Structure formats: C-alpha cells, structure tokens
Amino acid sequence: MINIPKGTKDVLPEYSYKWQYVEKIARSVAKTFGAKEIRTPTFEHTEVFLRGVGETTDIVNKEMYTFLDKGDRSITLKPEGTAGVARSFVENGMHQSALPAKLFYITSCFRYERPQAGRLREFHQFGVEFLGANDANIDAETILLANSFIKEVGIKNVTLYINSIGCKDCRKKYEEALKEYFNAHIGDMCALCKDRLDKNPLRILDCKNEDCKKINKDAPKILDYICDDCKAHFEKVQHLLKIAGVEFKVDSGIVRGLDYYTRTVFEFVSENIGAQGTVCGGGRYDGLIAQLGGQDVPGIGFAVGIERVLMLLENTGVTIPNDGKVTIYFAPMGEKEGEKAFELATILRAKGVSADFDHMGRGIKAQFKYADKIGAKYVAVIGSNELENGVVKLKNMADGSEENVSFSELLVKEF
Ligand code: ATP
Ligand code: MG
Secondary structure, X not given: OOOOOXXXXXXXXXXXXXXXXXXXXXXXXXXXXXXXXXXXXXXXXXXXXXXXXXXXXXXXXXHOEEEEOOOOOEEEEOOOOHHHHHHHHHXXXXXXXXXXXXXXXXXXXXXXXXXXOOXXXXXXXXXXXXXXXXXXXXXXXHHHHHHHHXXXXXXXXXXXXXXXXXXXXXXXXHHHHHHHHHHOOHHHOOHHHHXXXXXXXXXXXXXOOHHHHHHHHOOOOHHHXXXXXXXXXXXXXXXXXXXXXXXXXXXXXXXXXXXXXXXXXXXXXXXXXXXXXXXXXXXXXXXXXXXXXXOOOOEEXXXXXXXXXXXXXXXXXXXXXXXXOOXXXXXXXXXHHHHHXXXXXXXXXXXXXXXXXXXXXXXXXXXXXXXXXXXXXXXXXXXXXXHHHOEEEEEEOOOOOEEEEEHHHHHHOOO
C-alpha cells in the first residue's frame, strides 16, 4: 500500500459535503460584495514569491515547495494566493479595466511545515483581493466580507484584531525605534529574532517564542509612530467598522506573516482550535503590484484557511446540512422489476431528482441496509405485485411511513 504524503489529506465522499457547504458560502458572500472568481496556476516562477532579498518571512525562507523543472526553471507551488493574483493582475493589464478589481479565489496552498492539527502541507484558502482603491472604505469592506463569511458559515467566538503597520515612510521611523529597543534585549532573544533584527524587526513582534513574547510586551507601539495620513486612514477604518456594528480590538502585536503589507492588517482568531487559532488573516499591500513590475496600484485582501474553518465548526458542534444524499432509492425484487427501476430512475434523474437503484442483485433486506447507508430519503420497493399494478411501495425513511404510489404519480411527485 502506498500512503498519502505527510501533511496532506483526502477529502472522503462522506465528508466532502462539508467542503461544498463552506465553498458555497464563500462564493455567495463574495458575490454579495461584487467579487468575481479568479483562478491562477498551482505553480509560479519562484520570483513571484521571492521578490528580491530582504524577505524575512517563514513562508518564503523555510516553507516553500521550490524545485527546478526539467527546463531548469525555478518553480514554486503557491504558498499563498495573493502573489499569483497580483502577478496575473499585472500580466493581464487589469489596471486598465474597471477599478477596483474585486477578485476572490478558492485554492490549494503548499507549505513545508511540521504537520499538526490545523497545520498541513497542502491546505486550502478562500481569499479575496481588492485592487486599485486607496480609501479606507475598501479596507472596512474587506474586513466586513471576511466577517460575513465567518458569521454565515456558523463560526462563533472569534475575535477580530486590527492594527495599522503604517506606510513605508513612517514604518522606517518605527523600525529604528524597534531596533534600538530590541538591541538592548538581544541577549534574551531567540536565534531567529536575532537574525530578524537587522532585516525586518517588525517580524519579531510576531514571534511565538516565550522569551521573545515577554520582550515584545514592552516594545514601542507602532500606533505611536505612524504618520498623520496613516493615522487618519486607520481611524476611518475603525469608524466604518463601528457603523457596520462589527466588534474589533486594536492590537499592536498584529503584524502579519508577509513582508509586503502596509497600513491596515487584521486577523480573526478563535479560542476554539488551540494554537492554530488564526482562521483568517489579511491586510493592505500597497507596494506589491509595483514590486511585480506593475503600476503603483494599491491592494487589500485576506485569506481564510478552509481546514481551520471546518475544524472550528466541528469543535463547536455546528451541524452542516448535507444535501448530497440520494432522494429516492429503488429496491426491485427481480429481473423485470429491476428493469422498471432502471427506467423510472432514468426519467427522474433527467428531471434533476437524485435517484439510484440496486446494482448488486441484493435481497430486499440488504437493499434497505444499503439505502440507509447512503442516506436515501425514500425507498421505492418494486415486487411482482407492484409491477403488475403499476405502483411502487414508497417508504419515507425518516418517519417509516409507507404508501403505494403509481408510476405516473411518482414521476411528477415533488420530493
Ligand atoms: P500561522 O500563524 O497559523 O502560521 P500564517 O500567518 O502563516 O498562519 P497566512 O499566511 O496568513 O497564515 O494564511 C492565511 C490562513 O491560512 C491562516 O489564517 C490559516 O487559517 C491558514 N493556514 C496557514 N498556514 C496553514 C497550514 N499550514 N495549514 C492549514 N492552514 C493554514
Ligand atoms: Mg505560518
């Protein structure tokens, strides 16, 4: 037997309806905000993710699936959705069409991580990218879209944390202050953070190491450093969230995992799935499109981890409706009856009714067992008597009631 690769998962047929449910809500919520689906390749040229030196994030440094293809090109399986979408935006000249471009995707992502609950090597994201708008109202709208998805899918007990990490101008001042502060504590910091200090001190604020966390508590706060424009922008985001009635907490520790973020950053965090509690993360990335060779087009987006959503729904006992079940299962008791079952099921299927029948030549008891297993709503028994009289004995599996229904009635029945 060959096993599945570490950190990947099969979505088995008895479970896939849960995925479909989450994806359906993602699509419908995206639609209500005017977002259209974009699909980009599973792999990109590595440069799409590795845009010059100075990248300090774990994703880029440690987690990427990068390999040389047979033509010696460096290829990377996408570790996240934003960069591929940004590449496509530039390549397809989307800045010339109606802006903002409102895009969403549902995609596999690949990261070489240590697999554990809520942390896989292939996982899935529902993501949204709004490109072309500077106003804080689109920041608020992006957060609201994520919030609507989370609410509609049935997740409770999540907290929305927001922060501003300023623009590239005011961030410099802040980084200087951070460097000065951390330099005084460098002896107590983890090796990774020592390395981060020069390249990107902001990243240290995101460190999960206990010693670093302690040091982070008293670090200078970004909100004391951001410029007036960034401050006004952030205040407007908060004002609009209040108008929308969405609760949030301002948390200066939220700095996000990727280097290209500017101004607004946010996370939805749950207490219900332990350490991997971040269900959704996002932010503004005003420099990214230009970094990829495009115009100076601003952008904002988020990504939700679908596996974490499903984990949360399970841990909090939310039932997900399963509409993938067979509506009517025909249980014929002989060869001729089987032919009739075949005929009736074929007509019902053409009308869009989910219908099935015995393929195994089983006895009636075994057929009922099978119908029960596949969750059929009705079982239509056809014995020789029924065939002669042109009826089926229709059993409602939920309440056990039975009635004879003529073939012609059955074909027009509302199930
Ligand atoms: P974390 O801090 O948990 O590593 P991250 O900052 O790396 O998260 P993002 O890059 O913001 O995560 O990705 C967005 C979302 O994708 C996360 O909030 C999470 O729900 C999900 N996610 C990230 N990495 C994984 C993974 N390895 N397995 C499953 N889901 C993941
Ligand atoms: Mg991560």
